[in-house]
Amino acid sequence: MDLPVRFEVIKHQSGTLARAGVIHTIHGDIETPAFVVVGTKGSVKSLMSEDLTQYVGNQVTLANTYHLFLQPGHKIIKDAGGIHSFANWNMPTMTDSGGFQVFSLGAAFGKGVTKFAKGDVESDTSVPVKSELNLYSKKQAEDHGKLCIVDEDGVTFTSHIDGSMHRFTAERSIEIQHAIGADIIVAFDECTSPTAPYEYQKEAMERTHRWAKRSVLAHKRNFEALRTQGLYGVVQGGRYMDLREESAKALSAMDFDGFGIGGSFSKEDLGESLKIVNGILPGDKPRHLLGIGEPEDIVQGVLQGCDTFDCVAPTRIGRTGSIYVYTGLTKETPCGTFMYPETKKINIRNEKFTTDYSLLDSLSDGYVAQHYTKAYVAHLFRAGEILGPHLASIHNLHFIVNFTKKLRESILVNSTFT
RNA sequence: GCGUCGGUGGCAGAGUGGUCAAUUGCAGGAGACUGUAAAUCUCCCGGAUUUAUCCUACGCAGGUUCAAAUCCUGCCCGGCGCA
Numbered sequence: 003m004d005l006p007v008r009f010e011v012i013k014h015q016s017g018t019l020a021r022a023g024v025i026h027t028i029h030g031d032i033e034t035p036a037f038v039v040v041g042t043k044g045s046v047k048s049l050m051s052e053d054l055t056q057y058v059g060n061q062v063t064l065a066n067t068y069h070l071f072l073q074p075g076h077k078i079i080k081d082a083g084g085i086h087s088f089a090n091w092n093m094p095t096m097t098d099s100g101g102f103q104v105f106s107l108g109a110a111f112g113k114g115v116t117k118f119a120k121g122d123v124e125s126d127t128s129v130p131v132k133s134e135l136n137l138y139s140k141k142q143a144e145d146h147g148k149l150c151i152v153d154e155d156g157v158t159f160t161s162h163i164d165g166s167m168h169r170f171t172a173e174r175s176i177e178i179q180h181a182i183g184a185d186i187i188v189a190f191d192e193c194t195s196p197t198a199p200y201e202y203q204k205e206a207m208e209r210t211h212r213w214a215k216r217s218v219l220a221h222k223r224n225f226e227a228l229r230t231q232g233l234y235g236v237v238q239g240g241r242y243m244d245l246r247e248e249s250a251k252a253l254s255a256m257d258f259d260g261f262g263i264g265g266s267f268s269k270e271d272l273g274e275s276l277k278i279v280n281g282i283l284p285g286d287k288p289r290h291l292l293g294i295g296e297p298e299d300i301v302q303g304v305l306q307g308c309d310t311f312d313c314v315a316p317t318r319i320g321r322t323g324s325i326y327v328y329t330g331l332t333k334e335t336p337c338g339t340f341m342y343p344e345t346k347k348i349n350i351r352n353e354k355f356t357t358d359y360s361l362l363d364s365l366s367d368g369y370v371a372q373h374y375t376k377a378y379v380a381h382l383f384r385a386g387e388i389l390g391p392h393l394a395s396i397h398n399l400h401f402i403v404n405f406t407k408k409l410r411e412s413i414l415v416n417s418t419f420t
Numbered sequence: 421g422c423g424u425c426g427g428u429g430g431c432a433g434a435g436u437g438g439u440c441a442a443u444u445g446c447a448g449g450a451g452a453c454u455g456u457a458a459a460u461c462u463c464c465c466g467g468a469u470u471u472a473u474c475c476u477a478c479g480c481a482g483g484u485u486c487a488a489a490u491c492c493u494g495c496c497c498g499g500c501g502c503a
Contacts, residue, residue, distance in 0.1 A: 042456050064455075102455045111457080118454060149457080162457045193455070236455090264455065293455030314456045321459055322452085353449070391459050 007232025007259040019307030022413040027094040027185040037406040038312035042066040051090040058399040068100035076181035084183030097184040101191035107149040109195035117266040119196030172216035180227040189217035191236040196266035203240040232259035250282035260288040280307035320394035323351040326401040328365035340412040355380040368400035
């Protein structure tokens with residue numbers, strides 16, 4: 003019997019960890035490196051499935067376990083026949099475990115912290131070194147200014163929707179992901195804040211390893227799921243190279259179909275960090291860089307051996323008026339292994355675009371880029387028309403999906419056979 | 421014509437003797453956004469300028485006062501009512 007998620011490397015690039023390959027799933031193949039479109043609540047914000055297949059051209063989407071669990075509830079998705087039929091996503095899909103929400107609703111809640119640390123980050127001393135155990139209450143969460151609290155066994159969330167309390171454990175997350183039915187599911191982990199001190203990062207990482215083991219066991223207990231869904235484990239360790247190394251080793255020893263690389267990074271060390279991790283992770287399994295996907299980051303990730311990337315940036319910045327465009331120049335990767343197109347972002351709401359009748363991006367071959375002008379999209383944004391964010395989202399997604407595809411082609415053209 | 425209410429920054433609309441270059445919303449200018457608490461958030465928004473400060477401003481013109489967007493007089497303009 004074939005594994006539900008099977009990875010095939012087609013070419014390695016000499017001198018780097020970059021590789022081109024294919025991830026085979028029951029709902030189709032994913033040619034890697036590939037960008038994964040994010041549809042957290044089973045919806046790529048403002049896009050219907052046909053927008054994805056006809057105008058974006060992505061191969062795979064990612065939904066979120068925590069969000070779908072709260073709304074509409076995984077039972078409804080299961081009864082609807084799984085996420086593919088429920089959302090009309092006729093392509094490979096992934097679900098994230100909810101581990102990111104431990105960060106976004108926990109340590110990062112109300113603090114404006116992102117998983118990317120720029121430069122030196124002051125440690126947030128309010129982060130407890132020892133996990134808060136038991137005795138959780140809504141009031142406690144409010145006192146801590148967060149909507150979730152972590153303990154050894156799992157995480158207790160206060161719903162950001164209605165304040166109701168919910169409990170996630172490794173087993174629970176896997177059970178929900180089985181019900182949702184994505185092709186690739188992810189072990190429950192804790193995404194830590196870049197402001198958390200070393201001691202906490204280490205503790206959280208070790209706990210994530212324990213959850214990873216439990217996730218594997220929970221997955222193996224479900225024979226139906228085992229036949230149709232692949233399970234990824236998540237490497238943690240934050241900004242610390244020794245922890246990253248330790249985490250990669252620990253996860254490599256477990257029986258996963260692929261790996262996610264999660265947690266927080268410092269912008270400067272992203273490449274170095276990935277190099278260490280991917281130098282350890284087994285070469286015959288796919289590696290997904292969780293939540294990172296600005297063009298330059300993807301170049302870094304591909305060079306250092308990552309195969310897939312998801313990121314909310316294209317849709318989120320698109321919705322708020324930032325448009326990816328090519329500059330027309332080419333850039334060379336740091337080690338000179340291949341050339342790639344230089345990109346930049348423009349703010350389409352800027353005054354100067356109101357009378358700019360040129361195409362949204364004449365150098366991009368996307369449908370939106372080639373059929374709508376900057377002046378028109380600028381008008382849509384100014385007029386508050388929903389079509390503005392919609393077109394911007396389609397364009398940015400097509401742009402980044404295609405940008406990643408170009409990197410794949412570079413590898414195929416320039417590289418040696420494996 | 422008489423009576424009455426009102427005329428505030430691009431617009432709407434607070435303020436009704438000093439704490440007012442004037443609350444707030446919209447419009448406008450710019451920025452942010454990386455496993456989506458996000459069709460969101462932040463900053464700027466009379467002029468000159470380095471914070472300070474100075475200048476010009478609350479229909480127009482005078483006046484009262486140490487001090488007026490705020491009080492008084494006249495004028496201009498608008499709504500409503502009565503002729």
